[in-house]
Amino acid sequence: MKRIDPIILGIIIVSILVVGGIIAVVSSSQAQPIPQYQASDLEKPKVEINETSFDFGSMKLSETKEKEIILRNSGTKPMFLSDIVTSCDCTFAQVTAAGQTSKRFSMRRDSSFRAEVPPNETAAIKIIYEPRLMPVKGKVSRSVVIKTNDPDRSLITINFTADVQP
Numbered sequence: 001m002k003r004i005d006p007i008i009l010g011i012i013i014v015s016i017l018v019v020g021g022i023i024a025v026v027s028s029s030q031a032q033p034i035p036q037y038q039a040s041d042l043e044k045p046k047v048e049i050n051e052t053s054f055d056f057g058s059m060k061l062s063e064t065k066e067k068e069i070i071l072r073n074s075g076t077k078p079m080f081l082s083d084i085v086t087s088c089d090c091t092f093a094q095v096t097a098a099g100q101t102s103k104r105f106s107m108r109r110d111s112s113f114r115a116e117v118p119p120n121e122t123a124a125i126k127i128i129y130e131p132r133l134m135p136v137k138g139k140v141s142r143s144v145v146i147k148t149n150d151p152d153r154s155l156i157t158i159n160f161t162a163d164v165q166p
Contacts, residue, residue: 034080034082034114034149035149036149036151037077037150037151039151041151042076043075043077044076044077044150044151045073045075045076045078045080045119045148045149046073046150047071047072047079047148047152047153047156048072048074049070049071049072049158050069051069051158052069052157052158052159053158053160054067054160055161055162056160056161057162058163058165059129059131059162059163059164060165060166061131061132061135061164061166063131064128064129064130065128065129065162066127066128066129067126067127067160068124068125068126068127069127069158070122070125071117071123071125071146071156072117072120072122073117073119073121073122074120075119075150078116078117078119079116079117079149079150080115080148080149081095081114081117081123081148082111082146083109083110083111083145083146083147084102084109084110084145084146085105085108085109085144085145086105086106086107086142086143086144086145087142087143088106088134088142089106089107089133090129090130090131090133090134090142091106091127091129091142091144092104092106092127092128092129092130093105093126093144093146094125094128095113095115095123095124095125096123096126097116097117097121097123097124098115098116098117102115104128125146127158129142129160131164136164137164137165138163138164139161139162139164140164141159141160141161142159142160142161142162143157143158143159143160145157145158146158
């Protein structure tokens with residue numbers, strides 16, 4: 001009977017472990033679909049938002065201003081926030097939910113992100129405006145759009161204005 005060279009056997013075992021690890025990572029990173037509901041469903045998520053528009057007032061071009069908006073799920077099913085996008089590369093949105101803070105989102109949509117907000121819990125949306133990144137002067141309007149699985153409010157738009165001075 002012919003023996004297998006120990007080096008070849010080691011290479012085979014390492015290869016199997018690497019391939020198995022790759023398969024495990026790919027399988028675990030495929031997110032489950034976000035549950036969807038109909039407006040007529042008795043049990044569903046329900047978005048409550050404390051503010052959908054505000055004014056940063058007068059600010060210098062070199063300044064950065066931030067505002068936190070609170071979203072509450074007053075429904076009976078988990079609410080998911082996803083597909084966050086802003087109207088300009090000078091505007092960012094960052095979500096904090098269930099003790100986790102997301103990266104900063106801007107104009108480029110990231111469809112892989114989702115934040116779960118259980119019933120009777122809240123999430124904070126931090127809106128950050130940095131006018132120096134896209135220099136403008138005078139009155140400006142910007143917005144942040146967030147997708148939810150609340151069938152009565154599938155998109156939330158938060159608008160703000162600012163008066164940018166040189």
